[in-house]
Amino acid sequence: MPQPFPATRNTDQSLTQAERTARAEAGMIETAIELLNTVGIQGTTLVAIGDKAGYSRGLVSHHFGSKAGLFRAVLKRITANWTADLHTALDDRTGIAAIGAAIDAHLAHVLRHPEYIRAQNILWGAALDPSSEFKPNVAEFMQIQRESVAAWVRGGQKSGEILPEINPQRIAEQYYGGLIGINSQWLVSPDFDLAAAYTDFKRNMVRLLSAPTTQIRKPDTLNREERQ
Amino acid sequence: MPQPFPATRNTDQSLTQAERTARAEAGMIETAIELLNTVGIQGTTLVAIGDKAGYSRGLVSHHFGSKAGLFRAVLKRITANWTADLHTALDDRTGIAAIGAAIDAHLAHVLRHPEYIRAQNILWGAALDPSSEFKPNVAEFMQIQRESVAAWVRGGQKSGEILPEINPQRIAEQYYGGLIGINSQWLVSPDFDLAAAYTDFKRNMVRLLSAPTTQIRKPDTLNREERQ
DNA sequence: GATAAACTTGCTTGTCACTAACAAGTTTAT
DNA sequence: ATAAACTTGTTAGTGACAAGCAAGTTTATC
Known part of the structure; x- marks a missing residue:
């Protein structure tokens, strides 16, 4: 009707x-x-x-x-949500700025949608299972995420702010592994200081990517910059 | 009889x-x-x-x-195995040397007992579940591991090789998170280059902990050292 | 000090409530 | 009317627990 x-x-x-x-x-x-x-x-x-x-x-x-099919859809939805958030946060940035903004966005996203992150990680944990039906989905998602990071690094290398000797793929692995590891610890330990870990991670990442010339300063100056 | x-x-x-x-x-x-x-x-x-x-x-x-009780015992056994390996690898080292040796030992251990690492991570994944009966065990294990790392950092600060401004707890979180993240990626993606990720992680960790004075060199020298 | 009864512990089988999946239905849109 | 969305009946398989059997171990008696 x-x-x-x-x-x-x-x-x-x-x-x-x-x-x-x-x-x-x-x-x-x-x-x-x-x-x-x-x-x-x-x-x-x-x-x-x-x-x-x-x-x-x-x-x-x-x-x-099946139940696994539903979980696949859940992951898809969560991923889409995160991807949208990331895109608006990045706003065409690349290089070190993109990585810094992405980490900030990640922290904000986790604090904003903890239930999404928790569900995502529970399902990822289940995906480690050899009989898991959605392990390929997880592997593919991680691969795509790493590729974005590698692209940011290459962008920074083009502009000269990141040394050409740095391997974008390796950085992507470290970047993504760091985020997973921090989240894992937070999800298991309720008193884990997520924000502190994220900001520390960001500072370390930026320092690793910055060309050594930016580090040739007096220790005082460097430390003040670190605290900021 | x-x-x-x-x-x-x-x-x-x-x-x-x-x-x-x-x-x-x-x-x-x-x-x-x-x-x-x-x-x-x-x-x-x-x-x-x-x-x-x-x-x-x-x-x-x-x-x-119960089944969960068995899994608890499995984790206990795997943990004991790893702890023994680590102790022999460390051999009373502390500071940056301890962290470097620990990462090497970790890689060796993963390559030597992949079935242990896989089982451990599968169970850790299950521990993320709110209804998990052994989440406290996992949280406690991580806490103990982090404390070891923090102690190494404090040791390095005592001897002067690590700057006193560095926060041992934060380093422990980054260290442990990095290892978890690398393992997670490897477990999901069969073609993940585990050894490369580990050596890169070690190099980055050592660089972060080294006092800035050691980095005030000509870029050429630094790069050659990086490749080693 | 040998030997058998009393006891303890290791292990198996029966049973129960619950689960995911599928097939055969019923209801609702087109 | 017909095809889709949705529900209900059924089935094989699961973990937990209880009851029971079969070994090992201690103790008493000669």
């Missing part, structure tokens, strides 16, 4: 098939993230998802094929 | 209760590690452990209380 005012379609009465699908899938993904954060991967059962999202226990399988 | 030669007790015929227990627990732990590496945490069922270890499916619960 076609409604006269398409703008008010989502008044719970009659929805387009596409709308129903979108609403159901989004609801289940959101519910899964919530459950992952509260009762973990074990407690995130199909029944629990269905109950909390207002559907039956069978709908997850219908839409995502 | 008491045997005349206690030294030949373990000839598969008649075992002391203690011997039986030790053999059974060690067998199940070893089997669990093997299964974690091949079929993952999902495939590591009580039935599979019992089958592979030559016991029944009920013995795990009997000895370790």
